[in-house]
Amino acid sequence: MYDRSTLNGPKTFEIISQGERSRIPLIVHIPHSSVFIPEDERLTFCHSDLELNDELLRMTDRYTDDLFSEAIKLGGTLFVNRVSRLVCDPERFPDDESEPMSTKGMGAVYTKTSAGNQLKVDSFGSGDKNEVMNKYFHPYSKTLEEEVTKMLEAFEKCFIIDGHSFPSIPSPYEDPNSQRPDICFGYDPFHAPNDQFKDIENICKSNNYGSGHNEPFSGSYVPLKYFEKESKVKSLMIEIRRGTYMNESTGSKSQQYDQTKNLISEVMREIVSTL
Numbered sequence: 001m002y003d004r005s006t007l008n009g010p011k012t013f014e015i016i017s018q019g020e021r022s023r024i025p026l027i028v029h030i031p032h033s034s035v036f037i038p039e040d041e042r043l044t045f046c047h048s049d050l051e052l053n054d055e056l057l058r059m060t061d062r063y064t065d066d067l068f069s070e071a072i073k074l075g076g077t078l079f080v081n082r083v084s085r086l087v088c089d090p091e092r093f094p095d096d097e098s099e100p101m102s103t104k105g106m107g108a109v110y111t112k113t114s115a116g117n118q119l120k121v122d123s124f125g126s127g128d129k130n131e132v133m134n135k136y137f138h139p140y141s142k143t144l145e146e147e148v149t150k151m152l153e154a155f156e157k158c159f160i161i162d163g164h165s166f167p168s169i170p171s172p173y174e175d176p177n178s179q180r181p182d183i184c185f186g187y188d189p190f191h192a193p194n195d196q197f198k199d200i201e202n203i204c205k206s207n208n209y210g211s212g213h214n215e216p217f218s219g220s221y222v223p224l225k226y227f228e229k230e231s232k233v234k235s236l237m238i239e240i241r242r243g244t245y246m247n248e249s250t251g252s253k254s255q256q257y258d259q260t261k262n263l264i265s266e267v268m269r270e271i272v273s274t275l
Contacts, residue, residue, distance in 0.1 A: 013140055015147065016078040024275055025155035026076030027147055028068045028268075029221050030163045031091045032061040034082050041087045044128065046121045047113075052086075057251050058114050059085060061165040067240065068163040070265035074272050079144055086110055086119070088136035090144075091162075091221055104173050108137050114171045145223035152232060159193070159275055161268065162186070162221040162237040167248060174216060181212035182244050183263075186237030187220050188227075193234045196274060200267050207263050209244070236271070238264065 035056045037045075045052055065080045072078050081090055089108055096102035105112025105119070109129045113119050151158035166184070170176050183204050185197065197213075204211040220237035222228075242248050245260040 012081070012083050012136055013143070014078075014080045014082055015143070016072055016080065018072060018075060021154070022077045022151065023075030024272060025151045025158050026071060026074065026161070026272060026275065027144075027151065027158065028071035028076060028078050028161045028163055029091075029144070030061075030065045030068060030078065030080040031089070031221070032059075032085045032164060033063065033065040033080065034084050035060050035062075036082060037084050037087055041132075044120050044124050045086075046118055055086065055113050055119075056084060057248075058167065058171060060251075061163075062242075062246060062251055063253065063257075064163045064165055064240070067165075067245065067261050067264050068161065068238075068268070070268050071161070074268060076272070077147060079147060081140065083136060088132050088140075090137055090140045093224075094133065094137060094141070101173075106173065108133060114173060116172060141223065145225050148223050148226060148233060152230070157232045157275070158234070159271065160221060160233065160235040161271065162235060164217070164237060165240040165242045165245075166216060168241055168243040170216065178216035179212055180216060180241055182209040182241050183211040184213070184215065184217060184237075184239035184241075185211060186214050186218050186239060187235065188222070190228045190231065191220065191222050191233055191235040193236055193271070196236075196271060199270050203266050203270060204263065207259075207266070209260075209263055238267065240264065 069078060089110065092101060092108040093099040094108055096107045099107045101107055104116065109132050111120050148158050168180055170178055201211050217237065217239050220235040222233055222235045226233045240260060245257045246252065246254050
């Protein structure tokens with residue numbers, strides 16, 4: 001594997017491919033798999049280590065960097081956030097006015113827990129938030145945008161798979177009545193790969209995994225430069241229900257882990273076969 005990350009200082013995200021560039025127009029984006037909180041950022045949280053670990057267990061899409069790693073073997077690029085979303089969530093709009101989750105204290109920089117309780121120390125203010133955005137969010141989004149641009153220049157198209165997982169029981173900020181299929185495919189109509197849904201749904205069905213669309217989560221990541229502007233950028237979010245691959249109480253892998261990983265690999269191979 002070839003690590004194409006070019007950040008100065010601590011590595012806050014990784015760009016991984018087989019060589020110096022992708023052989024196919026595929027980027028697999030993994031924004032929420034990390035539990036790492038840098039020491040200086042830890043000081044901004046008002047919770048004990050035990051409380052923070054509980055929140056990380058609820059909010060982290062554990063193992064998704066591995067579950068979607070077939071992308072590298074297929075010749076694509078794996079773009080992985082290596083800092084916890086509790087520090088900065090790169091899959092948010094940068095301004096709170098445009099980001100719906102900001103009303104719950106969970107915009108690009110979280111100030112509330114999943115249960116709606118205070119997350120940061122009282123002294124954490126707008127200046128601290130701007131510092132976090134400049135340190136984590138903006139370099140991340142700029143680099144990911146550049147990766148998409150390179151794909152468009154090289155292949156005249158780009159397919160983004162947005163890799164996530166979700167808890168079997170809705171979090172307090174979610175709709176308690178939302179459907180919880182084994183696999184959720186999320187997309188924005190402008191960037192949706194509509195001709196592929198039937199085949200990937202059949203793959204899920206043949207492996208005894210249920211699937212659904214845009215519930216409990218909808219949409220899929222596209223850099224703002226191209227969002228609803230460039231139809232050559234396709235994007236599909238693949239959300240995996242955590243109960244299909246891990247013990248949600250402990251965070252450890254379950255016996256079904258390899259089966260779920262193989263399913264995701266098969267879905268990705270089907271997508272790549274049409275690129």
